[in-house]
Amino acid sequence: MNWKKLPCWLKGGIIASSIEVILFVVEMNLSVQSEIAYYFANVNSFPAIPLIFILSFIPIPFEPYFLIAYAFLVYIISYFIIGALIGLIVSKIKSKK
Numbered sequence: 453m454n455w456k457k458l459p460c461w462l463k464g465g466i467i468a469s470s471i472e473v474i475l476f477v478v479e480m481n482l483s484v485q486s487e488i489a490y491y492f493a494n495v496n497s498f499p500a501i502p503l504i505f506i507l508s509f510i511p512i513p514f515e516p517y518f519l520i521a522y523a524f525l526v527y528i529i530s531y532f533i534i535g536a537l538i539g540l541i542v543s544k545i546k547s548k549k
Contacts, residue, residue, distance in 0.1 A: 460539040460542050460543035460546070464535040464538045464540070465532040465535040468531040468532060468536075468538070469528050469535065471531065472527050472531035476524055
């Protein structure tokens with residue numbers, strides 16, 4: 453399927469998820485002691501707070517690699533939802549014109 457034929461909500465979700473992947477990789481590569489790492493950690497985790505609260509009722513094992521993968525999936529899902537909502541709003545605005 454062509455990029456131009458995709459619905460706006462899907463485009464928004466893909467773009468937001470891509471940005472999240474870049475932010476997550478940058479955050480994981482920065483030093484923990486760095487002030488920039490602290491900034492990225494706060495900016496990156498803010499949109500995922502509602503989903504983290506909902507998923508906190510699911511028991512997860514406390515293994516380091518599993519927690520990183522869990523955080524990555526939660527962030528991807530939350531950014532996709534936010535991007536899809538923004539894309540839906542943009543498509544509604546475009547359709548009114």
